Amino acid sequence: MPHDHLSPSGHPYRADNDAPLTYWQTMEIAVRELLIEKGHITAEDVHAQIDAMDARSPAMGAAVVARAWTDADFKRQLLDDGSAACRDMGFDIGPMHLIALENTADIHNVVVCTLCSCYPRNLLGLPPDWYKSREYRSRTVREPRKVLAEFGLTLPDTVTVRVHDSTADMRYLVVPARPAGTEGLDADALAALVTRDSMIGVGIAKQPGA
Amino acid sequence: MEYFGKRWHDMGGDPAGDINPDQHDFALWEKRVDALMVLSSAKGLMNTDSLRRVLEDMGPDAYETMSYYERWIASVTQNMVEAGAFSPEELAAKMEAVKQRGGTYGAAT
Structure with missing residues (x-):
């Protein structure tokens, strides 16, 4: 489903989960998973940091x-x-x-x-x-x-x-x-x-x- | 206009056009890039200066052709390799594995 509607803040959503996977998105996923696998960070750290950012x-x-x-x-x-x-x-x-x-x-x-x-x-x-x-x-x-x-x-x-x-x-x-x-x-x-x-x-x- | 001794990112005073007031809400992958920078910095794997060093070394073309968080993930990745968090070979293998999961960010993440 395309994001053709506005977010609660009134701004358009940027193409995200449904658009074709880009090279840089692939890199983000890979880097995040490697840092988690190697024990540098946890998935919970990422969730918590995004929550803090959104707050x-x-x-x-x-x-x-x-x-x-x-x-x-x-x-x-x-x-x-x-x-x-x-x-x-x-x-x-x-x-x-x-x-x-x-x-x-x-x-x-x-x-x-x-x-x-x-x-x-x-x-x-x-x-x-x-x-x-x-x-x-x-x-x-x-x-x-x-x-x-x-x-x-x-x-x-x-x-x-x-x-x-x-x-x-x-x-x-x-x-x-x-x-x-x-x-x-x-x-x-x-x-x-x-x-x-x-x-x-x-x-x-x-x-x-x- | 050229300024001797001035690097491309040092934009103050350069001629430029009208300011575009449009805004977008950050996508999940962009927020994750931001979070990775903050978290890896907190772990001592990089810092603001090392983030910027890689961004500035990318040159002016990257500023015109890549989005803000595309440049950031490129810099974070370079910093992680330099810090020894993972090797270029591990990164290449992981990126290939991610791509095999599906054709969208939602499917691959």
Whole structure:
């Protein structure tokens, strides 16, 4: 049966189990089975790792941002040592060094990995396809305002745009500016306004009711 | 445009076209590749740097012709052979056995 329908997330499934077996899929199966047969890993390890990967989503990063919006001490801690602050919230961010970048009325931060696809995957899940594309990697450091405009974010010239280039060992999380008119909202309601794109810096947080 | 001393993967600043916002949900085999990288790294058989070293040595053609996780499984495999986790002969024999199981990923896995 072809996968011609959309997944629950609204994205098309990639041709998978029913398409002709490719060379690289054959290699994945072979490598996985050899590593299991040789005792390096177990089948359960693979299941558990995929479960853990599937459980990660931008909601984790959104919870961090919402807490920073509502807890000044936490925000200071987050900006001072992003890794430690996220661990304190119970998020297993692995060995990566996380740097939080605060967007303000005057400064807008945006994150790219020009060399590869480095991304705070333990906090936001796996990166979107475009983040790994030649177009985003090449252009974001050269013409960030134009790139942001393509994402629907046009910033006035009075706002400084800072582009941060990730490395294998250092990942960035943008803390978007808290939207106006959200004074009465609690952290859970605020977290719902924090999009993945706003934490990469190609978007801003949503307005309540938007 | 050529830059002296700049390798192909160092794309920052290169001219490029519009960004394609389309996304796909990862297939099971892609998630498994990702898991194999994470797990074999946790076991000390490779690390992020060795993953990238092989990816970058593949050259620009691989970036254009192979998908993201195709490049990753190629790199993971190279790293596993270098680490002595299995031999090229064992890999070849296992891949041949996998192919004999059926013509789809679902049948062969």
